[in-house]
Amino acid sequence: NSDNEDAKPSENGEETEGLKPVSIVLDWTPNTNHTGLYVAQKQGFFEEQGLDVEILMPGEAGADQLVASGQADFGISAQESITEARVQDIPIVSIGAVIQHNTSGFAAPADRGIQSPADFEGKTYGGWGAPVEEAVIDSLMNQEDADVSKVETINMGNSDYFTAVERGDIDFAWIYYGWTGVEAELRDMELDMLYLTDYSKKLDYYTPVIITNEKKIANDPETIKSFMAAVSQGYEYAIDNPAHAADILIEAVPDLDAELVKASQEWLSPKYQDDAEQWGIQKQEVWENYAGWMYENGLLEEELDAEKAFTNEFLPQ
């Protein structure tokens, strides 16, 4: 039944009847992290599973609480948030990793000469003021016996990366390469990128992930299963057809910059599944590692029960 996918109408039209309406809240504005969802929508994978999916932007609200409170069925989040949220007894569970490995890291324009964490010394870091940032930088610098107290930190609030580094107020910041890094490539701006995964195994956490709440898992596992089946299909399609997947995203959200989406998709598609045997799989040790690291660094008030924070059971067998 996959040969007539392309012919399927993307609009939900009259055929909506009989489909189960579910909603998913994004973590930010639509971007290539979400391509699989849009592909599943456009290619009719959701419909095949009997679902009518509405993709919502979270605005300022953020996905976690919305999903936890049941206003939305699913959401996009990240392991860091979920870890902190679960410690605060917020009942959300990760049901699939969108990207296998952490693609975030510290980026600096090449002219700042930051080749390794040791070079952070004497430089200015632009962040949003969370304790976790200092801890991460500290972890990285520790390995090279550098001193975190020699890094100046500025809270750059909502300012965008390029503005801040270009003006010279900051030297490096924490970015996702798949979006901001790719944009830099498009602008012919040379970046030195230090991925977290290159320096600490413990910091190779899942970001982003798909979440739902515990109640949903208890009451309606079938829907979750169908949903994840379609989403997997969507991401697999995006892995195989990056160019077409990018087009689908651009068509769904025409206000995005097409060039950036295409380049970013090209970069990101191979990273979705990466070395895992299946898209979306999560490992307990990743959850334990990161939570343990946070706890050690005083970023968590109690230890995380990693087993309850994620599950692979809804991924297609």
Place this chain on the structure above:
Amino acid sequence: MSQLIVENIRKSFHKKTVLDDISFTVEDGEFVSLLGPSGSGKSTLFHLIGGLYEPDSGDFYLDGKKITGKRGSISYTPQSPSLFPWRTVLKNIMLGSELFGKPDEQEARVMLEKAGLGGYENAYPHQLSGGMRQRVAFVRSLLSPQSFICLDEPFSALDELTRLEMQKWLLAIWGQNRRSVLFITHSIEEAIFLSDRIIVLSSNPATLKREFKIPFPRPREEDILLTEEFLKWKKEIYQELKVLQ
């Protein structure tokens, strides 16, 4: 039918007594004038009758009903015209009757014409002269439905001829409907010409000083202004006021 009884009224502002034990009666259909030095408390007495504030002691009765502190029982021309700047002359004069739900534009226009303000129906107060504003306020109170009228120096800003016109008009209206009128003025002549009775108030605090019953027959014509008797009355009242100061 409207008889006003003023009974032992006392009023002070911030410990300064303004009215001290004022009592008098305005009979039904009577025209009574109040005379008294500037600042003696005449306007204050009107405010008390109208229920704007309550007297410290004493009571007012209109037709036997106690109206102390009750509003809306009298029709009133304030000392300063108090017109609404955003209303045209016509709308301003209909205000009093509007409050009681029976504005009559036709009558209002006729009245304006009589007050010498024909053609100013749609003017705003700021386009009128001082005397014209005062006439507007006067017409407004004439158009109010209450049968007891209190007029606070309604003609002070008018030239003598216009003033005479207005006085004659007031007498004519009063003669027709026999509303009772309580009238404040500083002109002794005006008081004599219009009133059945003149009440003279003293000052600091105001007490009832003396009453004069004016015996001229009704209807009165302006020629009485020149009679010997008129002058006699005028002198007597003037002397009475003079003693006050």
Place this chain on the structure above:
Amino acid sequence: MSQLIVENIRKSFHKKTVLDDISFTVEDGEFVSLLGPSGSGKSTLFHLIGGLYEPDSGDFYLDGKKITGKRGSISYTPQSPSLFPWRTVLKNIMLGSELFGKPDEQEARVMLEKAGLGGYENAYPHQLSGGMRQRVAFVRSLLSPQSFICLDEPFSALDELTRLEMQKWLLAIWGQNRRSVLFITHSIEEAIFLSDRIIVLSSNPATLKREFKIPFPRPREEDILLTEEFLKWKKEIYQELKVLQ
């Protein structure tokens, strides 16, 4: 030294002519009164002299200098007191002199006392009676430094005795400093008692109707009010006004 020449003044509002070709002179130290029907344009003439608006044609000269449309050359009592509600009585009367940088509190207090307002220095306008407010506005213009004074019905809200007091006071001040005065009133008696000359304006539009030179010698006492000659003048002017309507 202040002589005012009014030369061929014309003014209309929205095509309605109010003043039509008015010319007269107020000599230095002279006391001139303006009489005319309500709404004839007396206050408008003051506004023009004071430079509030410009006349459509014609000019004013003060001591030979053209002051058409120029402000601040006269001291002025408006028809309605126009006191500042947020200023006390004392602060209000000092306003005129304040504008020219020489407020004299001592003098102000003395003047207030003379106006019968001693003890009200710190009262706000809303605590005063109508006549008291008018006196405040009058004192304010007396305290202004200009030597030409324009008074627009300054005593209309006063009882006859207080009015007489004020008139005598005004004459005394005028006798001392020989300021020139232009005075609007509706009281023919007042005009005769105070003025060297009386100018009668007609109405719709106002034109200069007639001038009367009042021959009573100075200083005048109140007893002239009762003389035959005074009555004769009064009748004559009254007749003149009567023809206007």
Place this chain on the structure above:
Amino acid sequence: MHKVIKAGWRPLLVIILLFIIWELSSTFFEIPSWLLPAPSEIWQEGVAGWPNYHHHIWSTIQLTVIGFSIGCIVGLMVAIALHLMPRVREAFYPLMILSQNIPIIVLAPLLVIWFGFGMMPKIIVITLVCFFPIAVSAVDGFRQTSQELIHYMKMAGASKGQIFLKLELPHALPSLFSGLKISATYSVMGAVISEWLGANRGIGVYMTLASSSFRTDRVFVAIFMIMILCMLFFLVIISLEKLFIKWRPKGEGNSK
């Protein structure tokens, strides 16, 4: 028409001047367009992108009009209630002020959690933004009515309601319009902010998308859209003001 041109040329000149300075300094200082695009680039994008974003504008206009209307009504009602019922004023005035201090960012998730993703939470946000200036100015306007006129009305036997309707309300109109002007100005921003609560359409959405894909030119197109909308709303309020407040002395007696 002539009047409009006569009143409008000065601000237009200033604005055009600003644009010229901006354009010139863009070229002169070689400001990269992703940092601050030149007006000409913004104009190009504005023209070229019109088919992509015009539906966003409609959606925002709708939201603004609905929200502003509700905000005005609420503001006026609140002001009337506070004015006519001194007890209520004492008790609720502080609460009204507090209502202005719940950061929208914090309120947003709560509103979405309580009311879902529909119109409701958005309209609440705009209303919250709009009602306050109206309520404050109206209350102050009511309170400043000339005592002389109030005295007259009371003496004339006017009821509390009549004093309010015939005297205090018309007297407060100029002040009320001050409030309306402030609110109208905020309403468009309020609508844009409310769209950040989660919407699929609207200038707010367009702007976030543009911003997150680093399309600075589009961000500026959005800003100009907001500004133009805002000016339009403001003009509407000013026209209404002219319509309602006719009596103010003008011409002769007025130096302006």
Place this chain on the structure above:
Amino acid sequence: MHKVIKAGWRPLLVIILLFIIWELSSTFFEIPSWLLPAPSEIWQEGVAGWPNYHHHIWSTIQLTVIGFSIGCIVGLMVAIALHLMPRVREAFYPLMILSQNIPIIVLAPLLVIWFGFGMMPKIIVITLVCFFPIAVSAVDGFRQTSQELIHYMKMAGASKGQIFLKLELPHALPSLFSGLKISATYSVMGAVISEWLGANRGIGVYMTLASSSFRTDRVFVAIFMIMILCMLFFLVIISLEKLFIKWRPKGEGNSK
């Protein structure tokens, strides 16, 4: 003191009542504390966390006071300029309105580009938020001065400056205070928002951190801090108003 208690008990009662309802419904409906913590929990965190956050409060107060003061001055100056120079008003009034419609989110990067991450951009944001209501109300207040009194002043030879200082300014005071009240209310929020532009301290920073680590109780502590600050500012303005506007008829003639 007695007066304060007398005026304050009603709103206090309402607020206490609201808290009780909130507390009860928290327990009754078992609202999870990450969604909406009960007042008692917030109180506990507020007391326990004091040493952690009091420096944030000071920093915000500083920012607010500086920003508000500058905003007031700018607002008043703008109003005076617009009022006294009709030409300037025509040209710049529209610009003033436009200034209220640049979304802070968009302005932020620009401000940062121009002024870096220091105090400057933050103060600009607060000023931008505060000056507008003051300017609008002041301009409207100036314009509504009684024509009668203006006529008197002109006839008396007052210069434009004297008419302004002695008549229009005192006359506009009540209206100006309307604006100040609106602005004071916004100033604290303005400061908090400006802290999101990038600050290391302040209630805004404390709140974002609390929010990102899902400490809803702390978020509410922050909200209450903002509200309390705001009430304090408002009270200061009201006291100033009482101090400056003494003449309003009270007592006898006043029914309230």
